[in-house]
Amino acid sequence: MASPLSPARLRSSDLLRLGGTGLRARPLRAVLSSLGIAIGIAAMTAVVGISSSSQADLDRALAALGTNMLTVTPGETMMGKSATLPDTSVSMIRRVAPVLSATATGAVDDAHVYRTDKIPQAQTGGLAVMAAELGLLKTVGASLADGTWLNAATARYPAVVLGWDAARRLGNVPAVYMLGRWWTVVGVLNHVPLAPELDSAALVGWQAAGAYLGFDGHPTTVYARAVDAQVEAVRAVLGPTANPQNPNEVKVSRPSDALAAQRATNATFTALLLGLGAVALLVGGIGVANTMVISVLERRAEIGLRRSLGATKGQVRTQFVAESLLLSLLGGAAGVLLGYLVTGFYSATQDWPTVVPLWALGGGVAATVVIGAIAGLYPAIRAARLAPTEALAAA
Structure with missing residues (x-):
């Protein structure tokens, strides 16, 4: 069949x-x-x-408004005195996984910046002198109006970068006078919206500040950029990370409203x-x-x-x-x-x-x-x- x-x-x-x-x-x-x-x-x-x-x-x-940027500054001790951040605080903060970048500035209170050596020391003009780490521009979103930023070489020697307001007040000078020494002006910053305190400052290298200006090496402001989705979580750990022994002596800024x-x-x-x-x-x-x-x-x-x-x-x-x-x-x-x-x-x-x-x-x-x-x-x-x-x- x-x-x-x-x-x-x-x-x-x-x-x-x-x-x-x-x-x-x-x-x-x-x-x-x-x-x-x-x-x-x-x-x-x-x-x-x-x-x-x-x-x-x-x-x-x-992002230009700094939605993911946090700042860490010293608070007060239990006795009501000004606290200090450990000199290892920046390196510790960089180890936090969601932190994209971290850098710092340190106030040099004993130094003032002058246009010439003929100006009386009492006439400081309200200009601050700060030690700055090399990664400052990237973290705070700053840019140069003229010249160059500090590098591994110039950060060790008497070289200075002026904020835009400091440069405006001092004028177009090739050098400024600080603590008995002439410092070469290597650059001028544009206005820094995220860190306006830099506008009226003279920024010098971290090593040069310690060698020539008596800087103690303790940062006074730490700037940290974090992953947007982890900003609140990073903020919660920045205090204990920056100062593990005394986390209550650390101030951490709150996230920007622009992030919400x-x-x-x-x-x-x-x-x-x-x-x-x-x-x-x-x-x-x-x-x-x-x-x-x-x-x-x-x-x-x-x-x-x-x-x-x-x-x-x-x-x-x-x-x-x-x-x-x-x-x-x-x-x-x-x-x-x-x-x-x-x-x-x-x-x-x-x-x-x-x-x-x-x-x-x-x-x-x-x-x-x-x-x-x-x-x-x-x-x-x-x-x-x-x-x-x-x-x-x-x-």
């Missing part, structure tokens, strides 16, 4: 060709359907990208982006479903003929699902590319950084494929249920 015939299985390459043939048979409809999906995904990608770029610009502006505003803004942006993305995907899915339903109605004769020639219900279902997936994939890829280009153009006009999250690029294509599969499932099932004689008779 002869064994019953089993239907041939469709390979992946067969499904790809079959789905492509269905789309090529009606190119205008396929293009318009893909265009509808592409516009929806492009709108989602562009909105996500433009919002993310705007958020990146806002984060950059908020930044987090609230990020949460709002996230909710907005998710909502817009869901709407765009829903619109794209409806378009795919509509296209595939119409395709089934128009291709009843083809379906009946294929069934008559031995195609199984599963093969018919797979064919229409494959067409739906191809249609969605083409539209999703085109939409992501178009959305990225729109984001780049708009960001360039606004002088923003171009930021398109990877989840928006990859997720846009992946989501359209998933939506396409779901949207094409009902039309595929409907096509598979058509009896060959009914389909041919209706055609």
Whole structure:
């Protein structure tokens, strides 16, 4: 007795060709359907990208306000006297994992800065002299208006960098006079919004301050930058870290209010982006479903003929699902590319950084494929249920 015939299985390459043939048979409809999906995904990608770029610009502006910067200063002892920070406090703070950078300045109370050696010592002009670590500019976000910053060489010798207000008051001088010695002016700072005390200060190297000005090596202000999400946690440990023996003798600044505003803004942006993305995907899915339903109605004769020639219900279902997936994939890829280009153009006009999250690029294509599969499932099932004689008779 002869064994019953089993239907041939469709390979992946067969499904790809079959789905492509269905789309090529009606190119205008396929293009318009893909265009509808592409516009929806492009709108989602562009909105996500433009919002993310705007958020990146806002984060950059908020970072300039020092949202993640904390300062550590000496407090008072139990006897009401001024405390001091250990000379190891900066190195200890740098060991805290979420701390990105830490640096310090130390007040040199016995030294004053003068334009010439002819000015009476009592006329200090309110200008402070501070020892500064080499990493100060990076941590506090300062920049130079002229000259250079201290380096490993000049920090050991009589070289000084003036704050912008100190330079304005002293005038354009090549050197200043401090504690019986001339100090070469090697640079001038711009205004430092995050550390305004530096504006009216003469900054010298840590080693030079100890060698020439009698500096005791104890920092008076420690500046620390921390990971945004860990600012509060870092603040809680800065006191015990800076002065383990007497943590109650340490003052730590509170996080900036701008940090709370930044987090609230990020949460709002996230909710907005998710909502817009869901709407765009829903619109794209409806378009795919509509296209595939119409395709089934128009291709009843083809379906009946294929069934008559031995195609199984599963093969018919797979064919229409494959067409739906191809249609969605083409539209999703085109939409992501178009959305990225729109984001780049708009960001360039606004002088923003171009930021398109990877989840928006990859997720846009992946989501359209998933939506396409779901949207094409009902039309595929409907096509598979058509009896060959009914389909041919209706055609």
